[in-house]
Amino acid sequence: MSLDIKFEIVSEFKNLNISNSTIQSLSKLGYKKMTSIQKISIPPALMGFDVLGSAKTGSGKTLCFVIPVIEISLIQNYIQNDMLVNLVKSCILFPTRELGIQIFDFVKNIEAKIKIKLCLGKIMEKEKCSMVLSTPGSLFNHLNNKSLNLNQLKILAMDEADEILNTNFIKITDLLMFILPKKRQVLFFSATLNSKLKNITRINLKNPIFCSLNVKKMYFNKKKKYKYIQQIHNIRQFAVISHDYKKNAHLLSFLSSHKTQKIIIFVSTKKQIKYLYTVTKLIFPEIKTSLIYGSMNQTKRIKNFLKFSMNKRQGVLFSTDLTSRGLDFRSVEWIIQLDCPKNIQSYFHRIGRTGRFLETGKTILFLNYQEIKFINTLGKNFVKIHIINIYKRQIEITQKKIEILLKKNKNCTKIALDAFLSYAKFIYFQKNKICFEFKKFNWKKIAQNFGLNPISYDL
Structure with a gap:
């Protein structure tokens, strides 16, 4: 099921309902005006909706899920109770180690105060953190060894989501979806995502907002399925x-x-x-x-x-x-x-x-x-x-x-x-x-x- 919602389209990050520290960090990094995919996907994500996002490579998709994830993590940082501080509120999944390192550096440049755990294979000891960045296999190993507690997870983001749901990762992903809390927000982004991705149903989306800029022409094939076309003008x-x-x-x-x-x-x-x-x-x-x-x-x-x-x-x-x-x-x-x-x-x-x-x-x-x-x-x-x-x-x-x-x-x-x-x-x-x-x-x-x-x- 897909849901239509109304929200105000803004052009600059400073007009979003986000923390001042995030706005200031984005400005220092040169991010002031939002790209097209950011304008239509960040507002519903901040409102708590599940989002399926697709746009051509290099269009700024990373910020579409990083900003909502940071905001949830900042709220967690303000909680004073030590018992709650050790509970992870946000998680970002990605298919490769190299992409994980890049996302980790990106998040730290925007908000250095957030305690982040980067999981790239090796099982590490328990440590206090409010955000976890991981490949699917590494996250499962940490949960299996009880070195992570995701019982209070509020938001799950997937970068290159169609790759995470392909045959190489699908069994691990199924196990993760079963283990993780059912009441969670999901942000699902990729450059080649479309509505006929057969494994989307596995992640239990609730009234997802489909945000796509890949449509130059959208038409039905013989099997009555949509086909989305990439637009690339600068290559x-x-x-x-x-x-x-x-x-x-x-x-x-x-x-x-x-x-x-x-x-x-x-x-x-x-x-x-x-x-x-x-x-x-x-x-x-x-x-x-x-x-x-x-x-x-x-x-x-x-x-x-x-x-x-x-x-x-x-x-x-x-x-x-x-x-x-x-x-x-x-x-x-x-x-x-x-x-x-x-x-x-x-x-x-x-x-x-x-x-x-x-x-x-x-x-x-x-x-x-x-x-x-x-x-x-x-x-x-x-x-x-x-x-x-x-x-x-x-x-x-x-x-x-x-x-x-x-x-x-x-x-x-x-x-x-x-x-x-x-x-x-x-x-x-x-x-x-x-x-x-x-x-x-x-x-x-x-x-x-x-x-x-x-x-x-x-x-």
Whole structure:
């Protein structure tokens, strides 16, 4: 059930019914005027309604749930009874550690007085706090070990909520929804949220307010379900068709001419990341490179994340889709999708790492000949993408450098073979057979793309 309510639309944070300390902190951080999604979602959230919020990446969704959560936590801080002070009143859930660190820093910059517990995996001893920030799995472990008490929880916020409700998190989320108090407010935000998200019913929303700015055109498909279209005006979108399957050479050629820019490169598997990172470091050692993937050691992963974030104007980050959601990397000039995304939602989340707030950005999608049909998917979602070419002579020179490197370096050859096999496995298990039909890929040419000799491996 969806509920229509009336509330006054205000343009500035100072006109909201929030504490003076929050208003002053927002002003110092440069937040004075509200964005469109903030105008329509913060007032009902402050009134205590459950909110489903959706807007394009970089539109200021984080403040939409952070402000109501802070206000509840501030009220808790004013309670003098020591027994009550130790009870958590607010909780923010997120799918990745990196996003959690970013939200934690954001909240502390706005209101340093709030006692916050950041849960990223390790079980910590009991400590007094009024707000908890956690991944779903870590929160469940803390509750199971009784190191947290959420019996008095008043507000639960979810960032990148559709990811939290996907198959990887759904069992843990179901358990959390059963354990947490039923009388709670829920704020549910994502860039690709829409009314047909089948798992929304699992979180027991009560008369939710649906706030969305993703609608360029809203229409019914054959199954009578709504479809919502992203509007992205500040990102120039390009595609490169690699008819010769030399994506890696295309990429390195591009990096060689953009050494002083800040770039994020999305690929499908961690072994591809290791390969590209190694080859780039050896062929172009002057390029500042970092890498992030899911199974990486937590300390190293966070270190690499912070290293890239703090580089203001240059650096290359190789990543899986782990960093495609919610993270706010400032001054990223290019997003490169070396592998075709699984679906249109993944495409939007990836390119959303550039063009944040008032910034502009550019993105390149590399496609093999078999993957060209993804252009049709983009067209159906009103994405205007321009096909460009990269200088062929430069690609041939770079491809030769890769092949020479592998002949001289046996370790690189092993890394390249592992990357090739992991990519083949990724393609084989994709459900979208229109773009990822395994048998139609030219695997001999793809092996050469990694610098391998297909004859040596009987391809």
